[in-house]
Amino acid sequence: MRTETKARLDLTGLTPLVLNNAQLADPTNYYAIEIKHITDKGVRMTPEEREQKEALQWAGSLYLDDADHIVFPGRNFIRAFRDVAPAFKLGANIDRGGVMIPEPEIPVIHNGPPDRKALWENPKYRFRTVVNGNPTRGPKGGKVTSMRPIFPDWSMSLTAVVFADILGWDDFLRIVDAAGAQGIGNARKLGYGRFTAKVTQL
Secondary structure: EEEEEEEEEEEEOOEEOOOOOOHHHHHHHHHHHHHHHHHHHHHHOHHHHHHHHHHHHHHHHHEEEEOEEEEEEEEHHHHHHHHEEEHOOHHHHOOOOOOOOOOOOOEEOOOOOOOOOHHOOOOHEEEEEEEEOOOOHHHOOEEEEEEEEEEOEEEEEEEEEOOOOOOOOOHHHHOOOOOOOOOOOOHHHHHOOOOEEEEOOO
């Protein structure tokens, strides 16, 4: 019989959180289609079309639940744990299911307005960055400007289930701490998405 421990993780952001929903890589996605209609014009894009493109990129990069609230995927925490676990020789423990995040969507608590239109209209919540326009081609993909949502002040609360027969509690705490130092979300290499976590056994 598996021995499990439930924990509550209360995260407090140390650096701004940048979101980038992978749906924009899907050529059948609404936002991806609308953005392509504009970018296909190349240098013929007008200033208004460039702003429209950025608004679409920003909106398409959000994660939303059925009630249109901003959320963060629970699966991305497992990915964050997996990224840091090899430093402690615990990568296989995460791969074997040593920790589970039962909530598929984690509400993002922020100080901005609840209305998405009002969020977009406030430059405080816009993050313009240069990205590889075609990552499949590596460095030759070409650099393009892209817009992402950013939340300067943020927090989250989520539940984790730790399976003691696979991952020890102290090792779990080390992994959570390391994940906070690495960050979550987009632009982690630039120092975004870092957090501290208060971990409470339930």
